[in-house]
Amino acid sequence: MVMKVRIVLLVVLAAMLGSCSAVRITDAWKSADVGTIREGKTLVVNVSDRLQVRTISEDRVTKDFQKHGVDAEQSYLVFPDLQLSKKMKTKQIERFKKQIVQKGFDNVVITRVVDFEKMRNHVPGYTTANYYNVYNRFGYYWGTNAFVVHHPGYNTVSKTYTLETVVYNLTLPEDKQLISVTTSEITDPGSISSVSEDFAQKLVATILGLKK
DSSP states (O other), X not given: OHHHHHHHHHHHHXXXXXTOOOEEEEEEEEOTTGGGGGSSEEEEEEEOSOHHHHHHHHHHHHHHHHHTTOEEEEHHHHXXXXXXXXXXXHHHHHHHHHHHHHTTOSEEEEEEXXXXXXXXXXXXXXXXXXXXXXXXXXXXXXXXXXXXXXXXXXXXXXXXXXXXXXXXXXXXXXXXXXXXXXXXXXXXXXXXXXXXXHHHHHHHHHHHTOOO
């Protein structure tokens, strides 16, 4: 029985350790021209109505691109007044595209939240007992109660955000400008600062085809 309890605890611990990372890349597509992101200048955009989220995310992704030799810059520094969370009309999109090119950028990396899911989970309770210290000597078994502890079950709520990152090379022909699409999931992100670093590393590694 003691061995079974230990095995259960080890399985639970392994599951907890395996789920420590909140960021997971779920899908990725790249065209044959994806390597051109290393050429010219790249604008990093995070579509969010929260300035803190946009700033931290763009800083981390830009820094990671730069670390791997990509000439990148944050959009909030270039277009500080741009309200990216609002839906743009066709003319506004074309105007924004022209402004990007006029600012000297060849590529643009755009990340936005495309889905949000909230799930309730139940963690079942379990019982542990310290049999050895109670029954270790013959004779103690009679008239002695085992040290049994009941651990009640509890409910948890997990939040999962699905993000989509698209990369365009604006110097290529119109029908070939899309060079990468990456879908990722962030579960229970907690601190925006810590999760942004993990997200940036995995995103940039995926886009650039780096070994993880």
